[in-house]
Amino acid sequence: MIVSLILWTAPLLVFIYLCNLYSLLPSKIPGPLLAKFTDLHRFLSVYRRNPHNEQNDLHKQYRDRSDLVRLGPNTVSVCGPGYIQQIYAIDKKLPKSDFYATFQNIVNGRRAASLVAVTDEQVHAKMKRLVANAYALSTLVEFEPLVDSTTHVFLDVLQERFASQKGKVVDLGEYLQFYAFDVMGELTMSRRLGFIDEGVDVNSIMKSIGANFQYFSLVGQMSWLDKVLGKNPIYIKYFRKQVSSPILKFAQQLLQERLQELEGGGKTEKESAIGKPDFLARFLQVRNQVPGTDEEVAPMTDSLLLSLMFGNINAGADTIATTLRAVFFYLLTHPDTMATLKDELNTAHENRKMTVPCPTWQETQSEHLVYTRCVIKEAIRLWPALSLSLERKVVNPAGLPLHSPDGEDRVVLPRGTIVGINPYVLHRDPRIFDPNFALNPSHSNVESFDPARWLPSTSALKNSRGNTEAQLKVMEHDILTFSAGKRTCLGKNIAMMEMLKVVPALVMRFPDMQLVDTSRWKVKNAWVLAQTGLDVRLKP
Numbered sequence: 001m002i003v004s005l006i007l008w009t010a011p012l013l014v015f016i017y018l019c020n021l022y023s024l025l026p027s028k029i030p031g032p033l034l035a036k037f038t039d040l041h042r043f044l045s046v047y048r049r050n051p052h053n054e055q056n057d058l059h060k061q062y063r064d065r066s067d068l069v070r071l072g073p074n075t076v077s078v079c080g081p082g083y084i085q086q087i088y089a090i091d092k093k094l095p096k097s098d099f100y101a102t103f104q105n106i107v108n109g110r111r112a113a114s115l116v117a118v119t120d121e122q123v124h125a126k127m128k129r130l131v132a133n134a135y136a137l138s139t140l141v142e143f144e145p146l147v148d149s150t151t152h153v154f155l156d157v158l159q160e161r162f163a164s165q166k167g168k169v170v171d172l173g174e175y176l177q178f179y180a181f182d183v184m185g186e187l188t189m190s191r192r193l194g195f196i197d198e199g200v201d202v203n204s205i206m207k208s209i210g211a212n213f214q215y216f217s218l219v220g221q222m223s224w225l226d227k228v229l230g231k232n233p234i235y236i237k238y239f240r241k242q243v244s245s246p247i248l249k250f251a252q253q254l255l256q257e258r259l260q261e262l263e264g265g266g267k268t269e270k271e272s273a274i275g276k277p278d279f280l281a282r283f284l285q286v287r288n289q290v291p292g293t294d295e296e297v298a299p300m301t302d303s304l305l306l307s308l309m310f311g312n313i314n315a316g317a318d319t320i321a322t323t324l325r326a327v328f329f330y331l332l333t334h335p336d337t338m339a340t341l342k343d344e345l346n347t348a349h350e351n352r353k354m355t356v357p358c359p360t361w362q363e364t365q366s367e368h369l370v371y372t373r374c375v376i377k378e379a380i381r382l383w384p385a386l387s388l389s390l391e392r393k394v395v396n397p398a399g400l401p402l403h404s405p406d407g408e409d410r411v412v413l414p415r416g417t418i419v420g421i422n423p424y425v426l427h428r429d430p431r432i433f434d435p436n437f438a439l440n441p442s443h444s445n446v447e448s449f450d451p452a453r454w455l456p457s458t459s460a461l462k463n464s465r466g467n468t469e470a471q472l473k474v475m476e477h478d479i480l481t482f483s484a485g486k487r488t489c490l491g492k493n494i495a496m497m498e499m500l501k502v503v504p505a506l507v508m509r510f511p512d513m514q515l516v517d518t519s520r521w522k523v524k525n526a527w528v529l530a531q532t533g534l535d536v537r538l539k540p
């Protein structure tokens with residue numbers, strides 16, 4: 001009996017011993033037992049589509065011992081005040097992990113990485129130099145009319161199809177996604193993708209992007225899997241379509257049309273091709289200006305143009321849709337917050353401080369819409385659209401030193417470690433987002449939706465929580481929804497503008513909207529923290 005027990009357990013012990021050798025991490029970093037030996041732990045967590053909550057629970061469980069939690073043999077999740085700088089600051093020079101490489105597209109048999117997915121930092125720097133201007137704050141004013149026009153169509157369609165019939169229910173979550181995709185189509189290539197008008201997922205574009213996120217978020221946990229599956233050279237050579245995604249096909253078709261205008265057309269066509277206020281025109285202008293031989297920038301090839309267009313829609317549509325769904329779910333389940341918001345919007349409108357239905361970007365930044373900004377800020381805190389660890393790889397042979405805020409807990413993560421912060425988890429750390437936590441640790445409100453936490457102590461609003469400027473600054477600095485450092489979201493300003501326009505527009509147009517049934521609200525994390533079941537009566 002004892003012999004057979006030894007025979008059975010010996011291979012297991014050898015396996016555990018070998019795995020431990022493979023693991024690079026200092027043993028003092030706590031975490032689940034399985035994560036010590038294999039990435040299967042994090043793979044299964046994403047497979048269950050609930051890694052945000054599971055990782056949040058792990059950090060809560062181990063917080064007394066460490067701000068670091070082991071998610072795999074060489075993967076660490078970090079949560080605590082002050083770590084964003086220690087990991088994402090530009091001088092840390094940590095490249096993105098192979099998780100992102102799985103997100104790279106295949107165009108004509110070759111990898112075509114979008115800005116988000118490129119892992120070679122030199123290639124990224126060259127690409128970014130080419131296009132950063134197109135995303136600058138100064139271009140917002142030019143993009144504004146494109147957002148406004150789509151918002152007007154959106155409101156009219158909702159009115160006509162749903163609000164005009166008392167009691168009719170709309171899947172607002174789905175329509176917010178139609179809206180977000182159409183705005184990105186308009187901004188990128190001056191063409192709505194047709195979702196709002198048709199009221200359906202045209203050419204299954206949304207479905208296909210959703211399926212990509214589901215696949216990549218999963219294989220990204222064991223990135224070698226992608227090399228034997230989707231990026232397998234034999235599969236790519238013999239079985240994969242030249243251009244696989246419907247949105248890539250659509251973008252390719254529009255790119256060809258625009259290139260024909262530019263190359264074959266007369267003077268006016270050329271001017272129109274390059275003079276449009278969209279991203280594609282800006283990218284084409286760059287192509288006209290920058291000679292392809294300059295070593296500091298990447299040549300603007302057709303394939304790069306396509307990747308940039310695709311990247312915009314991929315990065316900017318589902319993220320905004322998810323955030324807008326969260327905003328409306330929170331508003332509709334928090335009547336007091338909704339009432340305060342309506343009050344602010346009505347007062348601003350009556351005092352001619354806000355254009356209706358869409359406030360201008362300038363108006364959204366004014367003191368008259370301070371609570372509106374707090375609502376969005378609180379939604380992106382509790383519901384960061386991308387809710388997996390934003391992984392980076394330690395490449396410095398000396399490793400990456402990390403220390404707790406008081407400097408007492410110090411660790412050096414060895415070269416080869418994958419380290420990251422999950423915004424969903426960080427944003428629930430009461431040490432950062434509940435300034436009263438130190439005084440009253442058993443009554444933290446960090447998990448509740450409370451826009452007033454962002455109001456300064458000087459605010460005249462009656463429900464101000466009275467946070468000091470210094471406390472607010474700490475909170476602002478630890479918001480990671482749009483990432484940080486040199487890989488920060490380039491579309492952040494555009495995203496904020498879009499949300500700060502459409503939320504007031506919807507609330508003003510449909511002030512009596514009601515949630516039909518909260519039990520249909522379901523959440524699945526495929527990197528995008530997507531929800532379904534936001535059924536609403538716009539006119540009860």
Ligand code: HEM
Nearest residue numbers: 115116315316319320385390481482483487489490491495
């Ligand atoms: C609520 C909306 C959005 C959220 C939450 C969001 C979030 C993010 C995050 C977290 C990253 C970095 C990922 C990482 O570090 O691993 C990122 C990158 C990026 N986003 Fe966004 N995004 C949003 C909207 C947009 C929009 C509207 C656009 C385009 C107009 C856009 C374009 C990009 C691009 C180009 C990058 C890559 C930047 C680089 O690596 O240099 N995003 N976004």
